[in-house]
Amino acid sequence: MTVHPEPPRPVEDWWQSAVVYQVYVRSFADADGDGIGDLAGVRSRLPYLRDLGVDALWLTPFYRSPMIDGGYDVADYRDVDPIFGTLADFDAMIADAHALDLRIIVDIVPNHTSSAHPWFRAALASPPGSAYRARYLFHDGRGPDGALPPNDWESIFGGPAWTRVPDGQWYLHLFDPAQPDLNWRHPEVRAEFEDILRFWLDRGVDGFRIDVAHGMIKEEGLPDVGRTSADGQRQVELLGRGRLPYFDQDEVHEIYRAWRPILDSYPGGRMAVAEAWAETPARLARYIGPDELHQAFNFDFLDATWSADSFRKVIDTALAESTIVGAPTTWVLSNHDKQRHVTRYGDGALGLRRARAAALLMLALPGCVYLYQGEELGLPEVLDLPDELRQDPAFLRTGQSRDGARVPLPWNGEVSPYGFGPADGGPSWLPAPPTWRARSVAAQTGVPDSTLELYRSALRLRRAHTALPTDRSASAGGTGMTWLDSEPGVLAFGRTEPAGGHRLICVANLSGAPVSVAGYGTPILASEPLTERNGEVTLPNDAAGWFIRPVTG
Structure with a gap:
């Protein structure tokens, strides 16, 4: 190898x-x-x-x-x-x-x-209580003849999470019967x-x-x-x-x-x-x-x-x-x-x-x-x-x-x-x-x-602008972002370069109407074209934009 x-x-x-x-x-x-x-x-x-x-x-x-x-x-x-x-x-x-x-x-x-894994094939070929079955979750059933599953667990894919094998025991599969669960103990x-x-x-x-x-x-x-x-x-x-x-x-x-x-x-x-x-x-x-x-x-x-x-x-x-x-x-x-x-x-x-x-x-x-x-x-x-x-x-x-x-x-x-x-x-x-x-x-x-x-x-x-990748301060508990005041139905947050400098601002408009983006900075990318409304640049509904502005103070 x-x-x-x-x-x-x-x-x-x-x-x-x-x-x-x-x-x-x-x-x-x-x-x-x-x-x-x-x-x-x-x-x-x-x-x-x-x-x-x-x-x-x-x-x-x-x-x-x-x-x-x-x-x-x-x-x-x-x-x-x-x-x-x-x-x-x-x-x-x-x-x-x-x-x-x-x-x-x-x-x-x-x-x-x-179920085609060699371990499971060996388990099926071995009797109840064998070392091979111990790698999986085989159990006896409930009821006088063990004909009922061991419990009420259901498969994520629908139906029971247990399948009975010919010798009467049941095995667990939280997904398909072809996916028997392992015994991680x-x-x-x-x-x-x-x-x-x-x-x-x-x-x-x-x-x-x-x-x-x-x-x-x-x-x-x-x-x-x-x-x-x-x-x-x-x-x-x-x-x-x-x-x-x-x-x-x-x-x-x-x-x-x-x-x-x-x-x-x-x-x-x-x-x-x-x-x-x-x-x-x-x-x-x-x-x-x-x-x-x-x-x-x-x-x-x-x-x-x-x-x-x-x-x-x-x-x-x-x-x-x-x-x-x-x-x-x-x-x-x-x-x-x-x-x-x-x-x-x-x-x-x-x-x-x-x-x-x-x-x-x-x-x-x-x-x-x-x-x-x-x-x-x-x-x-x-x-x-x-x-x-x-x-x-x-x-x-x-x-x-x-x-x-x-x-x-x-x-x-x-x-x-x-x-x-x-x-x-x-x-x-x-x-x-x-x-x-x-x-x-x-x-x-x-x-x-x-x-x-x-x-x-x-x-x-994202790769070029240093405000976007998570800096090392985030791994110490920081998040690298700040929510900004915005109109109802609008998400706006800023990301600042670790060493100061320009702040990147993301604005997502889910308000149902165009919103003004005046004051957010210079647009550098938008999911839909920005428009002009009443002399102001606006972000359309169901759209997001990225803006850059200098950090002050």
């Missing part, structure tokens, strides 16, 4: 102000023409990401897998699935990324394995994942996104939740709002206290970000710290409604949390599990207009930003995919599908799949709608008012 050189720009806290671009690998770029994105495709498009202005890529799982849940059902954590390429392809991709000053974050899936499980971390760190990865980071420990005794879908109350509705005996248990923090020294033993600021849900901000903050993880996703920003009050509350709460833990927060508007924010904000022209404003609002905030592939193109959710093409395992149980956020990116051309694969390749695994020809990378490149050029300009200014 080739051990790659130290990652680029070995600044230990690079992640504090980074812009990270999420690559959903199977939908990003297809190099071999089979209709599925791959690592060679990612490698071929690295110059695009460098030119876009991001600092790092987060790659969704590319490991060996039956692909029941898009690769989040891992059968071999130390190899690349053939549909995505080989380990040699990964090594070539990460070498090119580092040469372009791009860092690589990979997904790790520790809550569960695939077993020392072999902990040792295995510590070795997996080292395997990928040795190959040069710069960090990990931890899938279901809140889920590895289950409450002792496996108590009932006490509410079920049969009562009209799905347990998943408590996620992030209430206590669940299978999520956010205190003991989970022991795992991350063991992982942090491993990350710290490698050069270049290797990091980890948690996909974690907790019932309170204080409990979520516990995942972050010098002895645990570096970041946890702030999903409240993604869930904010289109109102100044909603965004203001979410931002204030997140910044307060960052002060508590001494680390900048993360901001995200979309990901592979959520409906794209263009559609959430109203779809069509209205949704796109609001999405562009939200992007400038987000990119001006202190902290780290995660972008989801295609948001820089203004892509909406694809709502009319044929049912027979949908692959989300939750679809058959709940009728809800995440596939509409996972349609392959349009790169160029007039006909689907719009340059996603080579010219002689076949159709993509999900079809892109005809409207996407006007949203492709080629169609928007060089067009001044396009969403792609808006993102490129914003990211260039």
Whole structure:
């Protein structure tokens, strides 16, 4: 195995102000023409990401897998699935990324394995009580003959969280039955994942996104939740709002206290970000710290409604949390599990207009930003995919599908799949709608008012203007921003250079009418053209702008 050189720009806290671009690998770029994105495709498009202005890529799982849940059902954590390429392809991709000053974050899936994993196959082939079954959560059922599940827990994908095997025992799967949960109280499980971390760190990865980071420990005794879908109350509705005996248990923090020294033993600021849900901000903050993880996703920003009050509350709460833990927060508007924010904000022209404003609002905030592939193109959710093409395992149980956020990116051309694969390749695994020809990378490149050029300009200014990246004082508890007085329905805040000088001001107008921007300074970027009204320069409704003015006094 080739051990790659130290990652680029070995600044230990690079992640504090980074812009990270999420690559959903199977939908990003297809190099071999089979209709599925791959690592060679990612490698071929690295110059695009460098030119876009991001600092790092987060790659969704590319490991060996039956692909029941898009690769989040891992059968071999130390190899690349053939549909995505080989380990040699990964090594070539990460070498090119580092040469372009791009860092690589990979997904790790520790809550569960695939049912095709050798460990689970051995468990099924072994009797109850065996050492092989102890790596997972096998239990006897309830009732005289054990025909009832051990408790009332439900799968996040719908239906019961338990499946019975032929010998009568049941195994836990908080997601699909093909994703059995591991027993993280077993020392072999902990040792295995510590070795997996080292395997990928040795190959040069710069960090990990931890899938279901809140889920590895289950409450002792496996108590009932006490509410079920049969009562009209799905347990998943408590996620992030209430206590669940299978999520956010205190003991989970022991795992991350063991992982942090491993990350710290490698050069270049290797990091980890948690996909974690907790019932309170204080409990979520516990995942972050010098002895645990570096970041946890702030999903409240993604869930904010289109109102100044909603965004203001979410931002204030997140910044307060960052002060508590001494680390900048993360901001995200979309990901592979959520409906794209263009559609959430109203779809069509209205949704796109609001999405562009939200992007400038987000990119001006202190902290780290995660972008989801295609948001820089203004892509909406694809709502009319044929049912027979949908692959989300939750679809058959709940009728809800995440596939509409996972349609392959349009790169160029007039006909689907719009340059996603080579010219002689076949159709993509999900079809892109005809409207996407006007949203492709080629169609928007060089067009001044396009969403792609808006993102490129914003990211260039974010990197160039010293007021925007989070300075070191933020890691000591500062936030680097100040709210300014503004009209109702308007968000306005200032960012000042650490050494003094010009202040950057972001103004987001959600008031329902144009507002004057007199006094905010010289405009340098806006999501919609500024207009003149009654002799004053105004910012249109559902728009955001960046302004520069000197700091006085």
